[in-house]
Amino acid sequence: MTSRPQLIFLLAVFAVLAVVPFLGARYPVELATQVMIFSLFALSLNVLAGQTGNLSFGHAAFLSIGGYACAYFLTRLGWPLAVSMAGAVIMSAAAALIIGALCVRLNAIYFSMLTLAFSMLVWAVATKWRSITGGDDGFVGVDVPIYLTNPYSFFWFTLAVCALSVVALWILSASAMGHALVAIRENPTRASFLGMNVKRMRLAAFVIAGAFAGLAGCLLAMYVRGMYPQTAFWTQSGQVIIMVLLGGIHSFIGPIIGAAVLYLLEVITEQYTEYWSFVMGLILLAIVMAFPEGLVGIFSKLRAPRRS
């Protein structure tokens, strides 16, 4: 999953991001903040989908649990930022532990369907549990700490959180566990005959993915200053899958590229037409039909045309 060219790419991305606030316009800063949040969300899914080979159709559940929890802790309980975020990440991880324990018993499409079912439950709870989530109207108004209310400072905060997350996930991806997860993806039966508890490893990946999705949710809730049930809806889970596939499911940086490209395309397309779904459909079609390894796959083919 990891490689030297990808590391160089990541360093370049962070270098470019560090320049964005100095362009003198506010819009690119806000756009970059949004892209970073969704990149982190996509990156978290890829621990499970790309590295371990379990395609969750309900990953938005953990984005929204993290978001609602962070919003609640900051606003209703008045907890400090660090405590609220840590609490929200723990909530997401705990939810992932419970949901994951049931899902990892199943394989392939049954796993995906069960994750979808649980995310719909989370969505239903979000729409109905008015006292906590605000119900259909959403959680409106999040008390963001005063030092993060400025879009520039929030940009830097998001950049720092995402950079730390990327480092952590990179270390995981390149670690003994990361390699073991890839082995499970490639051949779970053989992996179990090496002495690996495949279900428990899958669960570990599920929890890690859920925790980082929850972290992305914290950033999202603070950026939007609110949290809404649509974030838990299955279309959000579908979008992040498309991001991961578009970028390239078998590479570390794929989800980052996919999230950035899809998000920016959406923003641009919506300025000209209301048929974003149509464009997204075409993109998905192109990936599935022609570029199964996503944009990263196209680049590595161009770099080394004779290797497959």
Added chain:
Amino acid sequence: MAILEIVNLTKNFGAFVAVRGVTLQIEEFATHAIIGPNGAGKTTLFNLISGLASPTTGEVWYRQQRLARLQPHEIVRAGMARSFQRVNVFSRRTAFENVQVALIASAGINYNFLRNAGSLFREEALELLRLVRCEDEALRRASELAYGKQKQLELAVALAAKPKLLLLDEPTAGMSIAETKSTIGLIKDVVADRGLTLLFTEHDMNVVFEIASAISVLHHGEIIASGAPEDVRKNDDVRRVYLGQD
């Protein structure tokens, strides 16, 4: 002393009985061959012992430990590893990565998310590849290797689990004569060097009689003869149903 005890083991697939009331003891440090015609139930028996399939009835004991209902990884951790008749490795990974990840699992560090895997067990992995004569192919994808080499890699992956009891399901199937010869030599050496108990199936009778210290003959899922190679060779039933003589 028996390292493995199989007691009245039966496996039904619907109405079909693939393994029927097999009772068998494998002595520690034995090289025990299970032979029998195609479809006799050899692979099914291995699957039952190694936890890939669960028996309809009967029990398997490894040392003093009852294996029934244990998961494959628990059985591997107890000290038993296996290879597969049809190559079953990580085909999109390199030969080196195949052995390396097996060593990671065997060392029990497969939950370690901090330790960089790149250089882990480098020497040990290359050593194993050298042992099975795949060192030149270390950096090639498993799927790109010739079939015989893939079988040898399969063996290296099984050995990386550091078993006490090794189950090899037709370790030389599909190999050239030269490869078969060298593989047998290497299996013999490894079993002796590491003090392993070997349970294996094999169609090639030359291989069987060259390395087996005991032989059991499976026919239609039943053991029809079991004992020292000379005795089994002389057994009339065996000659009739299997060796096709007389």
